[in-house]
Amino acid sequence: MIFDAATHEQAAEIVGRYPQQRSALLPLLHLVQAVEGCVTADGISFCATTLGLTGAEVEAVATFYTMYKRTPCGEHLVSVCTNALCAALGGDDIFARLSAKLGIGHEGTAGTPGQPGSITLESAECLAACDHAPVVTVNYEFYDQQTLDSAEEIVDELQAGRRPEPTRGALLTDFRTTSREIAGIYGDLAGTVDTPTASPETLRGNVIAEDLRQTAPAMPESYEMPPLPEKK
Template sequence: MALSADVLSRLELDAKEVIARYPRPRSALLPLLHLVQSEEGYVSPQGIELCARWLDLTTAEVSAVATFYTMYKRRPNGDYSVGVCTNTLCAVLGGDEILARLEQHLGVGTDETTPDGKVTLEHIECNAACDYAPVVMVNWEFFDNVTPQGAVDLVDRLRAGDPPAPTRGASRLCTFKQVERVLAGFEDGLADTGVGAGPATLAGLRLARAHGWSAPHPNADGGHAGDAGVPVSGYGPRGGPSGDDAPLSTATSDPANPTPGSAPDESSSEGGKST
């Protein structure tokens, strides 16, 4: 369904705010895809066209990005994305059983949505929370040490309109569209309003402090990146990438992304290469 004029006007203002945060407009593509997804619950053909127009890109360029990342949905998503981790540790501790139980209980497979539009089930390789395996994420909020029956109870509450609070992170669950707006860069004030890192996460830190351990300096001799004789490492003005999200020199064959005037053309003698 086409977006109304009022919605398009609002999205236009939001898009301008997002684009202004980046040194190059095209760098704003990822958050803009989240922005259009926050409106429709997926990246629709109209959403692709909007992003292309805002950034002066082709729809093919935008589609190439939208279809590469699984976080961008190409059909309507449920109010709650329920992701079950089945990577090594979670699988050993019951992740595979949890996924199978939810598929049977909900009557849907991976990346499918329940008929009521409430839950989209996802198979996730890693939720980056091995210290609390097996882990289920709902709209990227943690639910730790889940059992098969606990997972069933969780999705039943989601479908009944009674979402429980996450184990860690935000103090309450937001819908998929609400979270997508946050991922576009518009904070909702809920970050870390709930429980922070738990005992299992902090065990390594406590052990390191007890033994006086610390991380090694990035440069073996303890110098600073950029000093004479010290290898460059890390980020920032004195080492590594500048913090910009794309290299200065780009392929001259891409007219949409030419080499900036401040950087020598790689194909020129200034760039140290010859064609």
Template sequence: MAEHSRRVGVPVFLPSDVVFDAQTHARADELIARYPVGRSALLPLLHLVQSVEGFVSQPGIEFCSAKLGLTDAEVSAVATFYTMYKRTPCGEHLVSVCTNALCAVLGGDAIYSALSRHLGVGHEQTSGDPNSPGSITLEHAECLAACDHAPVLQVDYEFYDHQTPDSALDLTMALQRGERPPPTRGAPLRDFRAAELEIAGIRPDLAEQIDVPTASPQTLRGASLAEQTGQRAPAMPDHVEFPPLPEKK
């Protein structure tokens, strides 16, 4: 068996047989046109690639670099910096369990352990064929900015609040059966690739999807108390003199 050596720290992206079709090229052009400088569209373009492939492959890197006039190295540097860009194929659903401080002490670690045992996988690993219905990729997640609902997890970036190991297992088994239990708040659950298309900024039916509150009473409690007691933030002055910007060197 041939051995392939590489320098430590040099990112490797998997090959892919996905061909980016005319619709994907048109969507990429639409995203690029939204920015005065084309390279600013790199983040949404990487999400667009994931909506097609389910991860970022070497051809996906090359697609972005060709569209934006960047080098593969420049695109790779961004794709390896942010954890939302996956370098191996994701399942139909991505389950992200918050194991940061507050969620962890309230049960997040136990939730992750229960799901890991049930699925037989660890961090950023997939149970089942990534291209098959019911396949699930599991990951630890840093703070999901929902401490008022801890412990929480996300499925394809939609929130499921106040979870327990049992409720998380029920949710995961429902996903494996092909069901899509409604999130606690926000848009209806779809799948990882559909979520990536929306994150990229292509939202053909978003207005029709979101017909439920996206913020909970717990989250709005502070604002409600301030309104009840007549508290207001100081008004911004009409004219503010800002210090001069330092000269570029």
């Protein structure tokens, strides 16, 4: 795939944020994923050429992180946490229900990738929301304390072309838009994030600490970040 001028401009904007251009690799991979729907060989080459890296260096990163998909993703990525706590509270059963409903397994896609209503399903190792278990995310937006029926209802809504409101966090978009936002390329950022993000469960530790008058040590006013090592 030949990346257009707009993609090159966005890539240059991303690279310009970093004192060492190779540090832009992670967001740049999200950018090509936003364009292609996954990270292809062309995307690997684009990142390598842009950053002056070898294809092997880029490939090593792209295959290490699970957020980079190597096959075309659906319009929506549905992730079901099946780590210990979520699994014990129903995560495994939710994944099994959705897998049977969609007729696909882990990282399978129901429908034509990228087309409206298509869904890629994955069993996620951890979604970092144990206080809301069992958790499902759609394009990394949270749907907390799910049941078999509520998780199935989310999928029904997505397949019908609707976007159910997440429990907290930004409004739901699609997988490619989310990848672009993770890369640091935004549309209406203020409007997107003007939604609830915290919850009583998440803030419970703060409340207990306040009740017990516990505080963390303050950062020294004279603290300075250590200098970056010189590039050899």
